[in-house]
Amino acid sequence: ELKVEQNPLFLSMQEGKNYTIYCNYSTTSDRLYWYRQDPGKSLESLFVLLSNGAVKQEGRLMASLDTKARLSTLHITAAVHDLSATYFCAVEGLDSNYQLIWGAGTKLIIKP
C-alpha cells in the first residue's frame, strides 16, 4: 500500500529565511506532485516531477525528486508572507488509475 508522509506538518518562520518541506513515499511511483492550498480555497498545482533527479523552480520555490530514496523536497528561499499556505505532496501509484495518494499537508505560516 502506497503511503505518503510529509514533515513537518506545521512550520512557522520569519520572512527572509530558508526552509525545506520533506515528502517521503513508501513504494515506487511514476509521478509526484506539489500543490498549494489557501484557507477555504481549492488546490493549486505547483510542480509535477516526473523522473529521478528532476528539479523544478518557480520563484522562491524549488522542488526536487529522488526516486531511489523515495523522497521529494520543496525548498523555500527567502520566504515572503504571500507564501503562507498549506502545501501538499501527492504521489501517483503505479497500479492505480492515476489516482493520487496524498500527504497530510504542511501548514506554513510566514511572519512579516
Place this chain on the structure above:
Amino acid sequence: GAGVSQSPSNKVTEKGKDVELRCDPISGHTALYWYRQRLGQGLEFLIYFQGNSAPDKSGLPSDRFSAERTGESVSTLTIQRTQQEDSAVYLCAVMSRGFWDGYTFGSGTRLTVV
C-alpha cells in the same frame, strides 16, 4: 479552479438526509476524480471515471456513497442517509489537458452534516 465547476459551494444538511454534489468539467476531460478532504487533512480518493469504462469505486467509504457520470460530462456524487462523519470538503478533479501538468481541481463543496 478554471475548467471545473462544482456546486453547491456550501451545503448544510440534517443527519439522515440525502445530498447530491455536482461536478461540471469543461468538455474534453476523460478522466474525472472525486476526493474528500476532512478538516486539516490531506485528500482521500473516492472514485474515478475514465470515459465509458467502468468507474473505479474502490475509495468509496460505504454503500451510502455513489457517483455517476455520463460520458465526459457532468458527474454527481450522492451521499445517502448522511452522517456527521461525512462532513468534509468534496473535491472534483480532472487530468489537465497537458498530461504533464497534473490535475485541475474544482473549488469543492463544503458539506456540513448537523
